[in-house]
Amino acid sequence: MKAYTWNELQVGVAEELAVKVAPAMIERFVATTGDVNPLHCDDAHARSHGFAERVVHGLLTASFYSTLVGMHLPGRDALLHGLKIDFTRPVYAGDELVVRGVVSHRNEAFFQLEITGTITRSGSETVSRAVLRVGLLARE
Amino acid sequence: MLPMPSRMLPIFRDVLNAPALVVRLDDNAETLPNYDSLAHIDIVTAIEKEYGISFGFSELVDLQSVGDMVALVERKTSAARTAVV
Numbered sequence: 001m002k003a004y005t006w007n008e009l010q011v012g013v014a015e016e017l018a019v020k021v022a023p024a025m026i027e028r029f030v031a032t033t034g035d036v037n038p039l040h041c042d043d044a045h046a047r048s049h050g051f052a053e054r055v056v057h058g059l060l061t062a063s064f065y066s067t068l069v070g071m072h073l074p075g076r077d078a079l080l081h082g083l084k085i086d087f088t089r090p091v092y093a094g095d096e097l098v099v100r101g102v103v104s105h106r107n108e109a110f111f112q113l114e115i116t117g118t119i120t121r122s123g124s125e126t127v128s129r130a131v132l133r134v135g136l137l138a139r140e
Numbered sequence: 141m142l143p144m145p146s147r148m149l150p151i152f153r154d155v156l157n158a159p160a161l162v163v164r165l166d167d168n169a170e171t172l173p174n175y176d177s178l179a180h181i182d183i184v185t186a187i188e189k190e191y192g193i194s195f196g197f198s199e200l201v202d203l204q205s206v207g208d209m210v211a212l213v214e215r216k217t218s219a220a221r222t223a224v225v
Binding site: 082105106108109110112133 | 178181182184185188189194195196197199200
């Protein structure tokens with residue numbers, strides 16, 4: 001786990017992590033949230049609407065923004081204030097994703113970072129964009 | 141009294157999640173909807189980005205109204221313009 005300090009978190013500092021979306025993750029997400037919408041659980045239903053197969057819940061993939069913030073940027077002293085997310089392409093079971101964040105603004109008065117996040121598949125296709133607002137519990 | 145800047149109104153509407161919100165210069169945290177501490181931080185961040193300025197905490201602590209914020213932004217942007225000239 002990283003533990004960036006406020007002074008280290010200058011605009012442009014970036015971190016990323018890689019993750020493969022395993023089918024078991026989807027099953028656990030369904031069990032946790034109760035979201036059994038057929039777009040996420042039924043391949044035939046998903047295909048009938050033009051998707052290759054059932055689509056991974058957007059908020060499952062977005063949960064890796066939590067990992068980005070809590071483990072990597074800034075890591076230990078993070079307090080996630082909020083985020084705005086766009087889901088730009090469907091994600092499927094087995095996809096290998098890269099979650100990346102870049103510090104894009106520092107609110108010096110309140111020690112809050114803005115982090116611009118992206119999730120890409122196979123290194124190029126953007127499947128999600130986000131703007132994350134992150135406070136820091138410790139400033140030194 | 142300074143008018144409500146057209147560049148600032150969309151910031152309040154966006155952060156406070158109120159697309160048709162009318163903001164007056166004498167509005168404050170008590171009169172604006174959804175105005176809590178996080179909204180305050182988000183408005184500060186959005187204003188910094190919109191105007192290309194940065195606030196220190198000491199500049200913000202005594203603000204009592206939207207008009208106070210407008211006046212502060214005007215002072216900081218005027219100072220920046222003067223410095224460039």
